[in-house]
Amino acid sequence: MNYYITYFIAAIGLFSFSAIFALFGVYAERKISAFIQDRLGPTETGKYGTLQTFADILKMLQKELIVPAAADKWLFMLAPAVIFIAVYLGFAALPWAPGLIPSKTNIGLYYIFAIISIETLGILMAGWGSNNKYSILGAMRSAAQIISYEIPAGFAIISVVMIAQTLDLQVISNQQGILAAEKIKFAGFWDVTNIGGLLSWNIFRAPHLLIAFVIYFIASLAESNRAPFDIPEAESELVAGFHTEFTGIRFALVFLAEYSMMFLVSMIAVILFLGAWNTPLPNIGSVKLATWTTGIAWGIFWVVLKTLGLVAVQMWIRWTLPRLRVDQLMNLCWKVLTPLAFACMLISGVWRLWLM
């Protein structure tokens, strides 16, 4: 019975984590955008405006839930839940520290890849259910974009899997540090099994994975509908895209899903390419920095730090780059990223055969 209680605690913990992350994520987004645009951002509520997002969520909880008269009621009401649950389910297979993973499965990576694609269905549900031109256009753009960008993202992931030889995220994490069971080589020639740190991360183990990382990162921006790939909710054309008609707590759920998605895709990038919960500090002679900074608490610290770093880059990109037009978006996906990802996969195979 204790088993099931642990599961419930893990599930509730992950949910509250994603909710708290969304609260601080929105605040950080406002402050970062304000900094980039030379404004101040929220300053009034709480010290430096820190309570602004709490105030916002309190307001949203009180608001009336409006269902448009012409909407398909069931689809409209269920859509935000489907969108959020799809993202939330993905958190189940993410490793947080050595030995600390909510659900240890052999095919964790493949599972997350599958679960993310369910979000598309939720978005289409929202778009169709709203019975509104803008919503349906936004939903279709979003689905087209997510499906297209799944291909370069998938091939970038496959090129990592070919190097790691497993779909188990915890094993992939273990390989990138001093806890590795096998021999780890920096760039294919220098044995760093006992040195660890930055040098044994996947992007340095096989340098072409650096390209794969960039491909995955760009594709993940598109999958979480973030600028410069936010044509599904392009304010100047579509009001707010697929979530135009949502109010109150449903609108909050859509936003919660967006921010959780940002965290999820960044954390997958960290696990696959940037050493997961492994420390960036290497062992140098008798100064065992890597050994000192490896453990459960350190693992959580490192993985959250790296992931938040990537999320910050996502926000930075959002407020720096203009939105891509739809044809530019598809050109980038099919003519640049997909061939590059194929090349990465090919190099991975050769690398695995000859250099590892």
Added chain:
Amino acid sequence: MSMIRLMFYVMSFIAIASALYAALSKNLVRSIFVFFVTLFALAGLYVLALADFVAVTQVVIYVGGILVLILFAFMLSRRETLNVIQQRKSTFINMAKVPALILAALFLVVLVNVILKADADNLPWIKEAIAQKNVITPTSSTIDNIGVNLMTTYLLPFEAISILLLMALVGAAHLSRKEGSA
């Protein structure tokens, strides 16, 4: 063990109920969304059968691919066209349904026959596998096995399918080309 059995019945009930709704509902779009529930319940059944890779593949291909494709077709068509189908009056037994009814009945007969005659508990190859302990445990990794089999025993079907898909891709690319440049 009872927990697994309970899960099996819950999943099967969801799969059958949602499939019935998908088949009977007149609201086409809604029945597609309910079909998604059916596919998800099926994935759950696969997991219970320790075929986790098949379960996830089912979600990737059906939910991420095929369902979204069907929905796209719907969203490109007009709402009025769909409403016509919804408002069409129909009695339970009518001439247009006879072929479908016959097909369904025959298929049911085949299925029942297969289930009754297979006698799944006493199949010789299953007994042999249990005797030799050649079985999958919940913790064993299935992907190595699938990969090796795909590249050895089932290489020819695998390659044939890949060529079929390549042909479909080339065909689609050809059809979507502009007339002038073709």
